[in-house]
Amino acid sequence: MSPTHLQTARSQSKVDSAAIEKLLRGPEQLALRNKVLPVLANDPIFDKTRKPFLNHAQGIIDSLKVCKRLLELRDQHNWTREEYVMALLSLEETVPLAMSENAFMTVIDSQGSPEQKAHWLPRCRSYEIIGCYAQTEIAHGSNVQGLQTTARYDAQTKEFVINTPMAEDAKFWIGAMGVTANHALVQAILQVPDSFQPSGYRSVGPHLFIVPIRDQITHKPLPGITVGDIGPKAYGGFRVLDNGYLHLNSVRVPRDYMLMAHSKVSPNGEFQPAKHDKLSYGSMVYLRAGIPATQGWSLARAVTIAIRYCISRTQFSTSPGTPENSVIDYASTRHRLYPLLATSYAYIFAGKELLNSYYDMMDSLAKGDVSKLAEVHALSTALKTKSSWDCVAGMEEARKAMGGHGYSHLSGVAAIFAQQTPAQTFEGDNYVISQQIARALIKAVMLLKQHPQAPLPGSFSYLHQVLSPSPFTTSPDNWSNPSQQIQALQKCAAKIINDLAVVLAKNPRTPWTDLSWTSARLAAAHADIFVVDSFQKAVQAHGNPDLRKLGELYSLTTLVKAIPELVEAGVDTAGLRQAQEAAVGAISKEAAVGLTDAFGWLDWELPGVLGKKDGRIYEEMTRVVEEWDINKGEYGPQLREAALALTGHESAKTAKSKL
């Protein structure tokens, strides 16, 4: 067989893909991947091509079988916990068991007392208990204080009585609750006895309770519990997860089922609040801090598929009689895809750096030092927001760059988008949490006003600019200068903060919700500085020339998108777009192959077939399509009759009468 276009381009690539892969993944992750992934890739139960044929219920049943197989493999191969978690994550779609690991166990770990952890976590690990995290209600999500589920302490029996009073207070959206979980961590407004209140109780805000919801032996709902699955999601996404709903009718749980690492209720019903009201932030910051890297890696899948396909795909020749061009040779295709390749790298690097800051902060917190919380909270929130905006939009763009076949489920990119788009909404809706960033930055600026010499954490240091802008002029020929790039982005963010400060100075009681649009712009600007900076650092540390070109493309693309903000901040943008176009042009298709190969994907990890590493796409498409049930005749007669029933032809009459 003669080599494909993709193979030819690969053979001419000078990129050291192996070195870059090591850089991106690190030696530990590589070793884990090498051990675990081939096992999954070779097991037909993890084959992704047949999934789009399943309906909602079939999809969930299939997902439970996948989970079961995973547990068998874990035991068979004696996987460590890390290896098992790697296997769970490499499925990309969130299966029910992953919710028990991520949400249920993580929260117990961070908010449970030592005794509670000792009791519950081992049972979770053996899956005697399968858990889910139940905060959102049909009518309440973002506003946690407004939750309607109540947990009233009954000092007589030493139990909490938990209720979702009205139909619209039912828990909703809860991952793994639909059919899988037997326990739920329920957020409920805690009510403790208080004889001064007319009702005899006082509400002390939302707290977490472990509630058994299904019998461990029969798996049927326990008394007082109505539970079910909320059904299909947008775009066929989250098809392997049973998000569920839950009504609680006076369900009683023992006192020590309330998580009590921070606030506590004593046996006789006295409430003792947490010592520091932000101590419970840990797990929230952790979940947010993981999103940028996940987004980066997910976009990396999408863009690998799209770039490989667009090299394989040919269309039109430049002059009659010559072979057709790869569609990546067209200016527009390159301008659509290469910045996305750079974006995936950018969020992988920035995500790593963010997680490092998170671990730093946790170390400090453990020593009682809360000084890093504000910075890391703002950063994780800004990056969660911006990475999900940029990467998800990039996935749909990558899909479209593949033309017609991009719209086939065989492209695989739609599945990635469908899975990732809700990251803009969960773990805090992007527009809601942007206000937290804006508030933190404004607070820092106010502090600075009073104490101009106050030390600022690294990612806040540009705030000095807000109060005393330093002179800054750009040069059209100098856009590839890293310091010009960063300074220009800082000017943008500083300008937006300044605008906010002016509004708040005029009317200090302006509600933050009126500022939510501006806050979102600010979150983006704040994130951009950190992401561009992380990429620049990675490039400096490793000196790889291809990485340098990609980093430059990322900075310039970020700046081009920020042109409206730059103009308002008084930055002269002359030459910027041209510089970005030149940076696109500096990436060859051979380099693009090397830079996507550096992600190290197995074919199995890329859904669909168009991203296959050997570039033999049409053979594979034909093979897969001809094998589909609908073409193998399984539905043949039924479909034939249904079609025949439409025709005006005489012979259709019998078919019609049968339908």
Added chain:
Amino acid sequence: MSPTHLQTARSQSKVDSAAIEKLLRGPEQLALRNKVLPVLANDPIFDKTRKPFLNHAQGIIDSLKVCKRLLELRDQHNWTREEYVMALLSLEETVPLAMSENAFMTVIDSQGSPEQKAHWLPRCRSYEIIGCYAQTEIAHGSNVQGLQTTARYDAQTKEFVINTPMAEDAKFWIGAMGVTANHALVQAILQVPDSFQPSGYRSVGPHLFIVPIRDQITHKPLPGITVGDIGPKAYGGFRVLDNGYLHLNSVRVPRDYMLMAHSKVSPNGEFQPAKHDKLSYGSMVYLRAGIPATQGWSLARAVTIAIRYCISRTQFSTSPGTPENSVIDYASTRHRLYPLLATSYAYIFAGKELLNSYYDMMDSLAKGDVSKLAEVHALSTALKTKSSWDCVAGMEEARKAMGGHGYSHLSGVAAIFAQQTPAQTFEGDNYVISQQIARALIKAVMLLKQHPQAPLPGSFSYLHQVLSPSPFTTSPDNWSNPSQQIQALQKCAAKIINDLAVVLAKNPRTPWTDLSWTSARLAAAHADIFVVDSFQKAVQAHGNPDLRKLGELYSLTTLVKAIPELVEAGVDTAGLRQAQEAAVGAISKEAAVGLTDAFGWLDWELPGVLGKKDGRIYEEMTRVVEEWDINKGEYGPQLREAALALTGHESAKTAKSKL
């Protein structure tokens, strides 16, 4: 029952929704809708909520049943052709019969000889023949000249012999071919006898052939034909259409099965080309020209759902103890949704005006006058491109504005996005066809250079600016001036054309494909002028104050998005963003309800349940969810066992062994 937030807002709205509806739809369409839609809305077979539960094959079978019911209703209610087509279109998703109507019949009508039309069209109308349009191949789409399917004329038998020589030459993506159609219009490279050629044949480019593919009595594939369904599409879109593939192995059709309105093959094999090489453009322009209005109306559905939901949805209160705010009250929600409302109106108006120009052009063409072709072709192409970009992106934004429930299939918006996103790809991929616009505009500029007084059609008239830019300064307080708005947009387009002209002047042989990125920017700029102008005209003609505000918001939003281009064109954009933010602020939620009510949607037309006109969303969500098969116990035991098999509990062992 007390009124919902939505009902309260509606009762306080001063918008004359009925008058605006008349304006948007026109009296004929309103009458058609009133007659046809209630029939469908009351028939359970057209219920949309159960659809997301069907797998691929079930979805197609369901779709065929829907088609059958439509034909029964047509006969039962004695619908005229117009009424029947209204029913077909109001399903929103493209069902197989719609392909026969739109693609197959439209093309025969425009490219068939009078005898051919007389023979085929009545048979299509009675559905004795169900057709599809088969142009795209697995490996070829955009490049029609590069198609590999051949039709060789055999003068002996007076037949064409049609072949898809290799596996990758199979037709692919063909709507209604998967299981429904019994005939296909096949694009194939015509080969006519030519004794000067070594092969004895000469290729004369792509032509259209009617090819019977399934037996009309048994509906089984005819000899030499392999046909099947290409399977699921991205996002679960196009689930009710059986896009298919087709291999042809020396299939013979009679000579008069080639469409011969323009070029012809005589019985003895002489080829006679079309008189004017653009005469066959008619049906292509027609299909493109319909897209902007479809996009506008589709976005209108999405934005109606989102605005209604965001008024119903409350979250957070401004001060403790006060009721929670509707989420539309938050600045960011308004800034996300109101410009989209304006966008849907904009493309509805522009789409109307475009179709009028199209009918004008067809009248001229019928008189042999081709002068309007270039303008209408460029306009329809630019508007197809820009409307699909803007409206599809708007749909996903509208979905996200709904927070968590936006990601449920119950929001309905995902289904609209999934159906509309391929409009960016089919009827000519946006990036491919943008080059046609760029070419047309450059050609006009070149003409102008030679003949500065040459008359230009309306939408081209700003091209005078390219050669002799008129002085133009903006004022920050004057952004609501319609003439400042249009002039600024013209400056953008003129600047891009000028950049292109400079490149081409330097190297006249620059391939257009190198210019595809710039061409896409130009297509957008060219379209924007027309769309803003159409909205301004509609406002002037009707003087409705709410429409005026919305029109202003549209112009300003378009200008804000164009800031980078404006800056490059030397336009001072000071005050522009602020003007747009003020225009958002000028729309009240009461007006927004009135302006969405003006689309006149029946609840049935809006997929999902969150857009219900009465705003009683949670009751309806709860009702629908509890009725779903998975919760009504149909899969109960099977799901229970699969879940139980995961638990580490002893009792799980039996369940495990069964799975």
